[in-house]
Amino acid sequence: MSTGTQPGQTVVRIGSLALRSLVMLAPMAGVCDGPFKRVVRRFDTDSLLSTELVNGEAWLRGSHEMAARAVLHPDETPVALQLSGHDPDFLGRAAAKAEAEGADLVDLNLGCPAPHLVNSGNGAALLRDPAAVGPMFEAVRRAIKVPFTVKLRIGWDETLMTGMEIARIAQECGADAVWVHGRTKVQGYGGTADWEAVKAIKDALRIPVIGNGDILTPQDAVAKKAMSGVDAVAIGRGAMGNPWIFKRANHFMLTGELLPEPTLAERIETARLQCHYLIEELGERLGVPESRKHVAWYVRGLPETQPLRAAVNQAKTEAELNVALDAYLEAQPDLAVAADPALYGTLVDPKWMRYK
Ligand SMILES: Cc1cc2nc3c(=O)[nH]c(=O)nc-3n(C[C@H](O)[C@H](O)[C@H](O)COP(=O)(O)O)c2cc1C
Numbered sequence: 001m002s003t004g005t006q007p008g009q010t011v012v013r014i015g016s017l018a019l020r021s022l023v024m025l026a027p028m029a030g031v032c033d034g035p036f037k038r039v040v041r042r043f044d045t046d047s048l049l050s051t052e053l054v055n056g057e058a059w060l061r062g063s064h065e066m067a068a069r070a071v072l073h074p075d076e077t078p079v080a081l082q083l084s085g086h087d088p089d090f091l092g093r094a095a096a097k098a099e100a101e102g103a104d105l106v107d108l109n110l111g112c113p114a115p116h117l118v119n120s121g122n123g124a125a126l127l128r129d130p131a132a133v134g135p136m137f138e139a140v141r142r143a144i145k146v147p148f149t150v151k152l153r154i155g156w157d158e159t160l161m162t163g164m165e166i167a168r169i170a171q172e173c174g175a176d177a178v179w180v181h182g183r184t185k186v187q188g189y190g191g192t193a194d195w196e197a198v199k200a201i202k203d204a205l206r207i208p209v210i211g212n213g214d215i216l217t218p219q220d221a222v223a224k225k226a227m228s229g230v231d232a233v234a235i236g237r238g239a240m241g242n243p244w245i246f247k248r249a250n251h252f253m254l255t256g257e258l259l260p261e262p263t264l265a266e267r268i269e270t271a272r273l274q275c276h277y278l279i280e281e282l283g284e285r286l287g288v289p290e291s292r293k294h295v296a297w298y299v300r301g302l303p304e305t306q307p308l309r310a311a312v313n314q315a316k317t318e319a320e321l322n323v324a325l326d327a328y329l330e331a332q333p334d335l336a337v338a339a340d341p342a343l344y345g346t347l348v349d350p351k352w353m354r355y356k
Contacts, residue, residue, distance in 0.1 A: 005254050007046075012232045014048075014208055015147030015176030017078060017104055019232070021046035021250040023221060026179070026212055026236035027082040027107065027151070029053050033069070035277035036294070037076050039270060040239070044246040049079040050234075053109050055122070056085040056094025072102045080105040082151065083140075084112065084122045086132070092139035099144045105176075106144055108136065110152040110166060113185045124185035127156040130165045137173035149210075151179035154197040157186040167201050167209075175207060179234055182213040189237075199228035210234050218245075218252035225253065241297025243270065264302065268329050271298035272322060279318045288315055295321070304331065 005011055010018040025032060025040060027050035037049045052069045059066035072079055081103035085091045095106045110133070112123030119125075126133055140148050150170040155161035167178045180201050182193030193213025202209040211230035215221050216238040225233055239245050248259045262270070274294050279287030295312045299305045311324035 007251060007254055011254065012208060014105060014149065016145075017048075017147050017176075019046065019048055019078065021048070021246065022225070022232045022253050023246050023250045024048040024080075024179075024210060024232060024234040025050050025239060025246065026181075026234040027051060027053055027080070027109070028236050028240075029069075029112075030293075031236075031240060033278075033281075034071060034073060034076075035274050035281060036243075037079070038073065038277055039274045040243040040246060041075060042273075043243050044250070046250065047246040048105065049076055050107065051079065051081045053082050053084050053112060053123075054094070054098075056083040057087060057090040059083075060090060060094055060097065070098065070101065074102070077102070078104040080107045080149070082107040082109055084109040084117060086121045086126060086136060088135045088139035091136050092143035095140040095148070096143040099146050103146060105147045105149060106140060107149045107151050107179070108140060110150055111181055111185070113153075113188050118185070124153060124156065127153060127162050127166065127185055128160065130162050130169060133166055134169050134173055137170055137175060141174040147176040148174065149177045149179060150175050151181070151212075153181050153183055153185055154194060154201070155184045157184050161197070163197065164201050164204060167205055171205055171207050177208040177210060177231070178205065179210040179212055180230075182211070195224055195228050198224075198230060202228055202230050208232065212236065215249070218249040218258060221249040222253055241267075241271070241294060241300055264332055265329060267298050267302070268325050271295050272325050274298075275321055276318065284317055288317065288321060291321060295325070299328070302332075304328075307331075 008020055010020060011022050012019045024047055029052040032050055032052050054066050054070045059070060070081060081098040083094050098106045109123050110126045117123040152163050152166055154163035170178050180198045182195050182198045198211045208231035210232045211224060211228050212234040215224055215233055215235050221233050235245055244262050251259050275291035278291050292312050296309060308324055308328040312321060315321045315324060
């Protein structure tokens, strides 16, 4: 199935933002840092990127960690900056700061299930309190001219399915779109995303809906958009170690043509580049350990990766990381081998869930 639209044309509008891709990077704490967004951009100039979640209040109070998450490079555009929080005044001020620092869109998180975030009344905690969200949405809307979106789950649990109600409130308060992850808070990342519930929200709204949950391949993107009617899709776990997914999925959605998977050599070279960007930004002491999970994602599903993982886990310098990557590449006879796409996104290790 193809849309008849050629790559390079506007395919979806979120408020004043005209986008040339139907596929967006879902915000992911611990994943969507500057180096990752830079690598995604290398392979795709059109998709809307997202920052990691930024706690608005902590950012305004001077948190270095939040400031680092909120850094936007000019070549990342179009990029969404995602805020968490619950106090309308802080949220409005943080949204204005995000706009001033170059965000093309400000998104508000109503879906993060991490306990310390929920216990502070942020993220998915707001799914339990639809009566409270209007003033937050209005404060953000008033504070910025760039598009404003709300990212939510379909409910708290199966007895408290508030996603629809909150999506309607967002629309009434002037949000330009909602992102809907088809799980409840209680589901976390388990089970499968309920795209019927995503569809129900899409059918009820006038503003665009970005559907999200379990898109791992270009074929998934086409099928889930077709069944739900959403305006665009967002990919999270399927993008870990897989920056090619954005161009491949969008191209497939627009033209019906499946672009080839990267070769093993391209995977390894891209892993190497992302580690280099990380080390450039953080230095070797922090950048090398931070690189390990990314290398593991890049080689997920590839053959004989155990020695590579072991060597990467021992590495202390960029040179040692590169030796490990070179050794892996030399040991693989078939450079055209592709990872099994079914393995993307299947691993969600709780220790990656360090939301703040
Ligand atoms: C490691 C990790 C970190 C995440 N961090 C965020 C976040 O900061 N903000 C947010 O709205 N959602 C976050 N999410 C949820 C994703 O944006 C997305 O909604 C969810 O993973 C479902 O999409 P997927 O099946 O394509 O992964 C995170 C998910 C993962 C796996």
